[in-house]
Amino acid sequence: MSKTTRVIVVGAGIAGLAAASRLQSFGYTVTVLEGRDRIGGRIHTDRSWGVPVELGATWVHGMDGNPVMDLAQQWDLETVTTDYENLWLYDTKGVALEDDDQVELEEQFWEALDEVEELVEQMDEENEADISLQTALDIVLSKWELSAQDRRELDYAIASLIEHEYAADSADLSCYHWDEGEEFDGEDGLFPKGYDQLVTAVAKDLDIRLEHPVKAVEYQQTGVRVQCQDDTFEADYAIVTVPLGVLKAGSVTFSPALPDAKQKAIHRLGMGTLNKVVLRFPKMFWEKSAEVIGYIPKKKGEWVEFFNFYPITKQPILVGFNAGSYAQTLEDWSDEKVVAAAMQTLRTIYGAKVPNPTHHCITRWRSDPFTQGAYSFLATHATDEDYDRLAEPVGDRLFFAGEATSRQYAATVHGALLSGWREADRIHNLD
Secondary structure, X not given: OOOOOEEEEEOOEHHHXXXXXXXXXXXXEEEEEOOOOOOEXXXXXXXXXXXXXXXXXXXXXXXXXXXXXXXXXXXOOOOEEEOXXXXXXXXXOOOEOOHHHHHHHHHHHHHHHHHHHHHHHHHHHOOOOOOEHHHHHHHHHOOOOOOXXXXXXXXXXXXXXXXXXXXXXXHHEEOOOOOOOOOOEXXXXXXXXXXXXXXXXXOOOOEEEOOOOEEEEEEEOOEEEEEEOOOEEEEOEEEEOOOHHHHHHOOOEEEOOOOHHHHHHHHHOEEOOEXXXXXXXXXXXXXXXXXXXXXXXXXXXXXXXXXXXHHHHOOOEEEEEEEHHHHHHHXXXXXXXXXXXXXXXXXXXXXXXXXXXXXXXXXXXXXXXXOOOOOEEOEOOOOOHHHHHHHOOEOOOEEEOOHHXXXXXXXXXXXXXXXXXXHHHHHHHHO
């Protein structure tokens, strides 16, 4: 490698920052181009309320052996664990479910998934085409004797335990491949002082050009040219780390066009939506010890989860989550209408005297031009091999990183982080 070897990294999310930091440590000259006026990408810690509020990534999923935890320990960043079992679950009328009923519901959920797995094995033996996870669930549950409320409860479990994890309706997930991938062991944790501490540490001493949205990438045997709105950058290599949603939208053009196999992988993979409604109240009216407040709605997937962030922030803050099509629907609503919908659920649970929030913050990741979604998932007819296809370099000049290029750890911060290191090493091994 020549000391003048240059690399352009497109995107200052954790994948881009990880790649740039590693390459710079190897001695490369690296420039990071970021369309936003901030770094971090889908890690976005808002501090306007005087406490850190995560609008994007929140948790470290599986803390044992996780590279995010290795960095946290290296930089002495405080973490706390989350106990999802500390759940207070309420039925459609706002009545708390007894512990035995919650256990029975969870057992029914896993029994349904076991039967889906048996159905999938039978389909595989008969070489049948992929169907959605929801279609498979409907086939299974049609044989059960379920009341309307029984089905609502199972739909709650599907929304909470699957759709919120994968940021997609079960009707969009592949029944063959939806849960491919690996996990780190251990509990989930978060950064009480903000996930952005990690971003800032990784980004230290990097050449980052903010408000430089990339419009076009040209690549050939001798190098690459990256076109922003007002500037053009040339380098020996480029690493593209924009989210899958941006690639699907064609917001960045490539010349020559990307290989057909990569384009098909981009098309097949799904880009999910997971949004938050952060509500700050004048006082607490919910269970102080609860970590998760669950609700079984009349309509599947609407306001099924609120997280209590009082233990983290020492402020009366609840964060409501919505995923998939309902999350996308809410993006078209005004803030006032979204807050009113959240409050209707909270007042169903806690009564009409629940006060209005004093502050709110609402995410709209699908509408964000720099993400166009939250994170990737395996849609019907996609396979985990599509993650590998997206990760493949083009012509030893153009490289790809980001959570949607991580077959093992898609849809996670650690997957994005590892993918950035992977591509940095790939370039370094070429020289």
